[in-house]
Amino acid sequence: MYYAKPLGRLVGELEKLPGIGPKSAQRLAFYLLRVPRDEANFTDQEQCEVCRNERRDRSLLCVVADPRDLIALEKTGEYAGVYHVLGGVISPTDHIFAENLRMRELVERVAAGGVRETILAVNPTVEGEATAHYITRILQPFDVKVTKIAFGLPVGGDLDYADQATLIQALEGRREMK
Amino acid sequence: MYYAKPLGRLVGELEKLPGIGPKSAQRLAFYLLRVPRDEANFTDQEQCEVCRNERRDRSLLCVVADPRDLIALEKTGEYAGVYHVLGGVISPTDHIFAENLRMRELVERVAAGGVRETILAVNPTVEGEATAHYITRILQPFDVKVTKIAFGLPVGGDLDYADQATLIQALEGRREMK
Numbered sequence: 001m002y003y004a005k006p007l008g009r010l011v012g013e014l015e016k017l018p019g020i021g022p023k024s025a026q027r028l029a030f031y032l033l034r035v036p037r038d039e040a041n042f043t044d045q046e047q048c049e050v051c052r053n054e055r056r057d058r059s060l061l062c063v064v065a066d067p068r069d070l071i072a073l074e075k076t077g078e079y080a081g082v083y084h085v086l087g088g089v090i091s092p093t094d095h096i097f098a099e100n101l102r103m104r105e106l107v108e109r110v111a112a113g114g115v116r117e118t119i120l121a122v123n124p125t126v127e128g129e130a131t132a133h134y135i136t137r138i139l140q141p142f143d144v145k146v147t148k149i150a151f152g153l154p155v156g157g158d159l160d161y162a163d164q165a166t167l168i169q170a171l172e173g174r175r176e177m178k
Numbered sequence: 179m180y181y182a183k184p185l186g187r188l189v190g191e192l193e194k195l196p197g198i199g200p201k202s203a204q205r206l207a208f209y210l211l212r213v214p215r216d217e218a219n220f221t222d223q224e225q226c227e228v229c230r231n232e233r234r235d236r237s238l239l240c241v242v243a244d245p246r247d248l249i250a251l252e253k254t255g256e257y258a259g260v261y262h263v264l265g266g267v268i269s270p271t272d273h274i275f276a277e278n279l280r281m282r283e284l285v286e287r288v289a290a291g292g293v294r295e296t297i298l299a300v301n302p303t304v305e306g307e308a309t310a311h312y313i314t315r316i317l318q319p320f321d322v323k324v325t326k327i328a329f330g331l332p333v334g335g336d337l338d339y340a341d342q343a344t345l346i347q348a349l350e351g352r353r354e355m356k
Contacts, residue, residue, distance in 0.1 A: 068338040076342045078349060119352055124333045136355040150351030152328030154335070155302045155343035160246040164254045165333035171256060173328030173353060174297055177314040 003071075004049060007033070030067060050074065051082045058082055059116035063106065063135060065089045065128070069121060081119070084109060089127040090134055098134055106135065110142050117145045124151040124169065181249075182227060185211070208245055228252065229260045236260055237294035241284065241313060243267045243306070247299060259297070262287060267305040268312055276312055284313065288320050295323045302329040302347065 003011060007029060014025035050056060050070070060081025064070050070083050086101045110118065120135060122128030136146050152170035153162055162170070181189060185207060192203035228234060228248070238259025242248050248261050264279045288296060298313060300306035314324050330348035331340055340348070 064337070066338070072338050072340065072345060073349070076345045076349070078346050119349070120355070121337060121349075123337055124331045124335055132355065146355045147352040148355055149337075149348040150328045150330030150353065151333060151348070152330040152351070153302045154332050155329060155341065155347055157302055157332070159242070159299060159301055160244070160250050162250065163333065167250060167254045168256050169333055170327040170329070171251070171254070171297070171299075173330070173351070174325040175328065175351065175353070177298070177310065177324045177326055 026068065026071070048083070048085075056080060056082050058114055060119065061109065061115045061117070062119040062121050064121050065123070065131070069123075073121060086131070089122065089125075089131040091127045091130075101131075103135070103138065107138055110139055110144050115144050117147060120146065120148040122148065204246065204249070226261070226263075234258060234260050236292055238297065239287065239293045239295070240297045240299050242299050243301070243309070247301075251299060264309070267300065267303075267309040269305045269308075279309075281313070281316065285316055288317055288322050293322050295325060298324065298326040300326065 010029045010032065011022070011025045014020055014028045015022060017025075020028065048067075048070075057080045060079075061084055062070075062073065062079060062081055063084045063086060064073070065086050065088055067085055070085060073079050073083075084102070084106050086103070086106070088096050088101055090096060090098055090101070109115065118135070118139060120132045122132050132148050139146050150173055151166070152173050153159065153166065159167070188207045188210065189200070189203045192198055192206045193200060195203075198206070226245075226248075235258045238257075239262055240248075240251065240257060240259055241262045241264060242251070243264050243266055245263055248263060251257050251261075262280070262284050264281070264284070266274050266279055268274060268276055268279070287293065296313070296317060298310045300310050310326050317324050328351055329344070330351050331337065331344065337345070
């Protein structure tokens with residue numbers, strides 16, 4: 001249901017391998033997809049099934065690095081908008097630069113109008129932050145709100161056992177109570 | 179340096195016990211302190227060393243459940259304000275209600291004036307949330323901004339491996355990029 005059908009079949013086949021659970025099968029499937037085209041590929045068509053769904057809110061555009069992130073967010077059942085998959089994050093040490101990612105396509109989507117908010121669902125890593133800042137800059141000319149998902153204490157976590165970097169993010173990211 | 183001297187000595191002594199590391203020694207020390215007075219006790223004096231420090235910013239008041247949370251925040255070296263230790267969180271199943279915590283003292287501190295912002299550094303748990311909402315309500319009559327630390331993806335974490343509750347918090351808590 002989250003995957004395009006051929007991808008779902010691939011995941012299903014990989015799960016049959018010994019020692020491969022659903023999560024590993026998913027990782028392997030995306031890896032296999034990535035090999036030939038040198039880019040992440042969540043669908044066998046121009047748009048993925050989420051974006052083709054007429055009921056999704058097209059004014060909300062969530063930017064993710066990877067199709068796996070899209071699936072993680074879909075599983076929450078809390079997100080009603082559409083997605084843009086970059087195919088990775090900016091990582092100069094891995095020789096991945098903005099031009100290797102689907103940045104131009106992102107700008108084109110936003111420039112086409114109708115997007116009210118772009119949500120940057122990047123990982124809380126140096127590369128994720130760099131990618132978020134790059135996108136904020138390239139979307140600045142457009143009339144779109146750019147937000148980033150919250151970094152802080154994970155649910156069920158404990159302040160006393162959180163690492164310092166997370167605590168610093170939690171403090172800096174504090175929000176007013178209503 | 180984080181502890182009052184007698185407490186530091188107690189932690190030091192407990193660390194000498196076989197199999198007891200610094201973290202366990204700290205837990206034991208606070209447990210021992212808690213036994214006689216039935217409340218958390220971070221200091222042998224009226225105010226703890228942080229709050230007695232003239233250089234701390236008294237307009238910023240961070241509310242924590244426990245002295246251990248205070249120490250975790252102090253270790254980041256990023257917080258310049260003072261603290262209020264509640265001595266626990268509201269937890270009806272454990273028979274801990276607002277009147278068992280240092281809520282009256284918190285209201286008195288804020289009512290005395292000079293506090294610009296109260297930061298609720300509670301754990302991302304049901305009890306933490308309930309306590310945050312209770313405090314927001316009791317501080318409403320006062321001219322003080324009430325904020326809560328951010329809940330979301332921990333630093334270095336991965337969207338793909340985050341639990342759903344954390345992802346939902348990360349989405350809901352998204353912030354505008356500047």
